Amino acid sequence: DTGVSQDPRHKITKRGQNVTFRCDPISEHNRLYWYRQTLGQGPEFLTYFQNEAQLEKSRLLSDRFSAERPKGSFSTLEIQRTEQGDSAMYLCASSFQDTEAFFGQGTRLTVV
Amino acid sequence: GENVGLHLPTLSVQEGDNSIINCAYSNSASDYFIWYKQESGKGPQFIIDIRSNMDKRQGQRVTVLLNKTVKHLSLQIAATQPGDSAVYFCAVMMDTGRRALTFGSGTRLQVQP
Numbered sequence: 001d002t003g004v005s006q007d008p009r010h011k012i013t014k015r016g017q018n019v020t021f022r023c024d025p026i027s028e029h030n031r032l033y034w035y036r037q038t039l040g041q042g043p044e045f046l047t048y049f050q051n052e053a054q055l056e057k058s059r060l061l062s063d064r065f066s067a068e069r070p071k072g073s074f075s076t077l078e079i080q081r082t083e084q085g086d087s088a089m090y091l092c093a094s095s096f097q098d099t100e101a102f103f104g105q106g107t108r109l110t111v112v
Numbered sequence: 113g114e115n116v117g118l119h120l121p122t123l124s125v126q127e128g129d130n131s132i133i134n135c136a137y138s139n140s141a142s143d144y145f146i147w148y149k150q151e152s153g154k155g156p157q158f159i160i161d162i163r164s165n166m167d168k169r170q171g172q173r174v175t176v177l178l179n180k181t182v183k184h185l186s187l188q189i190a191a192t193q194p195g196d197s198a199v200y201f202c203a204v205m206m207d208t209g210r211r212a213l214t215f216g217s218g219t220r221l222q223v224q225p
Contacts, residue, residue: 004155031211042201042215043156056212091155098205100146101213103155 004104006092012110013082020078021107025094032075033101034067035091036060043091049075082111124222131189133219135202138183144205146213147176147187149198156201159187189221197223 005024035043047057051072069075095101143164148156162169162176175188203213
């Protein structure tokens with residue numbers, strides 16, 4: 001499968017714990033995006049990378065959130081001191097320049 | 113900013129009929145538009161896209177129409193099948209250098225056999 005891959009698919013964590021998610025984009029794609037989706041809503045943009053540079057961050061991305069793409073390939077999204085409001089589906093997408101973005105299956109986070 | 117809205121939260125159609133899902137956007141600087149299909153528990157799946165220099169684009173059983181004058185986008189699905197049942201999102205991108213897609217809240221398409 002050469003699509004966008006996300007790991008883990010599901011994560012349950014206790015409030016206050018840190019979590020990290022991984023995204024492997026389609027190999028020839030230079031752009032990588034993170035979105036968050038809550039039930040019944042469309043995905044909301046969090047941040048995006050072009051190669052290893054993080055070029056844009058949403059106001060939704062609080063100080064507890066950090067994303068990296070150190071070698072311009074895979075990316076990680078870390079949430080520190082998780083809160084119940086962080087419970088959502090975290091989606092990764094990739095594209096080549098301004099062409100269509102393809103999404104992964106997402107990581108569903110539940111904070112208890 | 114960009115507000116993207118869908119006219120109907122749920123659309124129910126008979127198998128074999130054509131479906132039309134509508135989307136309105138607010139920012140005239142929007143220049144790239146994508147329709148996604150999302151099934152339960154899965155990530156959004158790309159269906160078709162269109163740029164602002166076009167007003168119509170066709171794919172396999174799907175057509176996207178763009179009316180920049182009234183800032184309206186529609187997705188037409190021909191001969192709707194049960195496998196088309198899902199939530200459909202329109203997403204827009206602006207030509208201001210900001211590369212984030214802004215999604216609408218989605219329309220649920222239910223195909224009745």
